[in-house]
Amino acid sequence: MSSNNLAVLNALDTARTQWYHVTAIVIAGMGFFTDAYDLFCISTISKLLGRLYYYDPSSKKPGKLPHNVNNFVIGVALVGTLTGQLVFGWLGDKLGRKKVYGVTLILMVICAICSGLSFGSSAQSEPEADFMWRIVLMIGALPALLTYYWRMKMPETGRYTAIIEGNAKQAAIDMGRVLEIEIQADQDKLAQFKSANNYSLFSKEFFHRHGLHLIGTATTWFLLDIAFYSQNLTQKDIFPTMGLTNKDVEVSALREVFETSRAMFVIALLGTFPGYWFTVVFIESIGRFYIQLVGFFMMSVFMLIMGFKYEYLRQEEHKWVFAALYGLTFFFANFGPNSTTFVLPAELFPTRLRSTCHAISAASGKAGAMIGAFGVQSYTLDEDVNKIKRAMKFLAFTNMLGFACTFLVTETKGRSLEEISGEDGGVENESQRAANHQ
Structure with a gap:
């Protein structure tokens, strides 16, 4: 220190x-x-x-x-x-x-x-x-x-x-x-x-020290939320296909809410919660960088499988395979970028600009969520099977872009916030960054 x-x-x-x-x-x-x-x-x-x-x-x-x-x-x-x-x-x-x-x-x-x-x-x-x-x-x-x-x-x-x-x-x-x-x-x-740290967000000094970091945290959060919110905001339509809820014509409004909430709880219990707790356990040993890389990659794999095999998976006899793939996607979202995209912007930037940079990164995520909600969701509104398959393949592609953009950020585990941001007098260079990824 x-x-x-x-x-x-x-x-x-x-x-x-x-x-x-x-x-x-x-x-x-x-x-x-x-x-x-x-x-x-x-x-x-x-x-x-x-x-x-x-x-x-x-x-x-x-x-x-x-x-x-x-x-x-x-x-x-x-x-x-x-x-x-x-x-x-x-x-x-x-x-x-x-x-x-x-x-x-x-x-x-x-x-x-x-x-x-x-x-x-x-x-x-x-x-x-x-x-x-x-x-x-x-x-x-x-x-x-x-x-x-x-x-x-x-x-x-x-x-x-x-x-x-x-x-x-x-x-x-x-x-x-x-x-x-x-x-x-x-x-x-x-x-x-x-x-030693008197520079603004739009200064050359900030761009030299943290420009790539900000691009990296903003793009990865943006790309994650395209996929993540496409799944979350359409859960109520996917659950009947997976057999977790009845069709809305068969139940009352209150019953439908109960069944949808129960299905969301099952997904959270089996996929979301374990993913978060795996991050809690391993984030200091594995590090933010590798957890994010693995998370993006595995999300892409599972979405690609669902995209190519959607017709096969939606059949009654294969619904639990579909549910498993869907749950694993959420597991690796949370044991991956849905955790680390929150963490990295809170650690990479200097105190004077930390809240602003975190806000820019988070807002980029919500811009991605809008694409997921109004782009992907609208595209699949008529529930056309071919459109859903193309949408899942597109989401797999965005996750691979997130995988690539992760290389714009650096590992932060085991260091103080001032050491990470360079506020203590040190300026991180490319060789240091490469060493942190080892």
């Missing part, structure tokens, strides 16, 4: 794991949970809204959202997420992580409650289901509210207070209190530290 680093930063890197770290993990996890809940419940809500508000008694068929309305409902969520990531990511570097996180959580609470109070009536249909979609949306306010309470009890991050606010003394006090150790302020050393 470099001697040029501030004492408070060295303390953060070398501190033993204690309650502060557990609390920080829970707060970050609850933030991800709230975001994921609000975003992915939309696919089930949109199905339910169609059955409630577009039901025609004369047709004796379940109602369905018109294509343009469905796109609007899903599009609002994705556009709002993309815009919010860019705006609040930038504000996070300007106003502080704690303050901006608090503001976003309060907005999420207010909007979740208000969305559940939207006007509407479904008196031709099932009144219980009208209450259900409102309750589902309003429940999203609860984790956001709990997260706000716990985040406000914690101080601003030590790195932000010291490096961006320029108050090494306050950072030492805050981190010393939560880590239960005494930390030297290093106020005199701070000026030298800051002057």
Whole structure:
């Protein structure tokens, strides 16, 4: 570890794991949970809204959202997420992580409650289901509210207070209190530290140090989300084919929501959760770089198989093979780029620009999600088998592009954030980068 680093930063890197770290993990996890809940419940809500508000008694068929309305409902969520990531990511570097996180959580609470109070009536249909979609949306306010309470009890991050606010003394006090150790302020050393890293996002210095990193984190997240959101947003249509749910004409609206939720739980339990926990176990030994490479490659393999063998796999006698391939795709998404594309932007960039660069990367992901939702989903809307096969092959190709773009980022395991970003006085060169991949 470099001697040029501030004492408070060295303390953060070398501190033993204690309650502060557990609390920080829970707060970050609850933030991800709230975001994921609000975003992915939309696919089930949109199905339910169609059955409630577009039901025609004369047709004796379940109602369905018109294509343009469905796109609007899903599009609002994705556009709002993309815009919010860019705006609040930038504000996070300007106003502080704690303050901006608090503001976003309060907005999420207010909007979740208000969305559940939207006007509407479904008196031709099932009144219980009208209450259900409102309750589902309003429940999203609860984790956001709990997260706000716990985040406000914690101080601003030590790195932000010291490096961006320029108050090494306050950072030492805050981190010393939560880590239960005494930390030297290093106020005199701070000026030298800051002057060595005084460059903007659009400077030649940033491009020299981190230009390829930003291109790499943005492109890989973009390409991942094309495939990932194509699968997630169409789960409600794929599950009947896999035999995990009944056709919507056979069940009530409430029963359909239950069956879809149950099927999503099964996929999460067998594919998504294990993938995440494999990442937790192996990320420090294998490293972010190789986990991302393997994840992209295996996703591409399984999607290619489904693309070539779709007609064979959708037959009743092969439905569990289809389910296994589908689950393995999610496993390697999470034991792969769906984990590492979150991690790498949080580690590669300097403190002053970390939130902004992470926001740019995440927003690129949501741009990919829009292509998945409005491009791939719209292309396969008529459920034409040949179109679905071509779409799966296309998604396999995007994953291989993600595999290639991973080589634009570098391994970060085993190093401090200042060492990774070069803030401690070191500048990573190509030979160092190659060594980190060994």
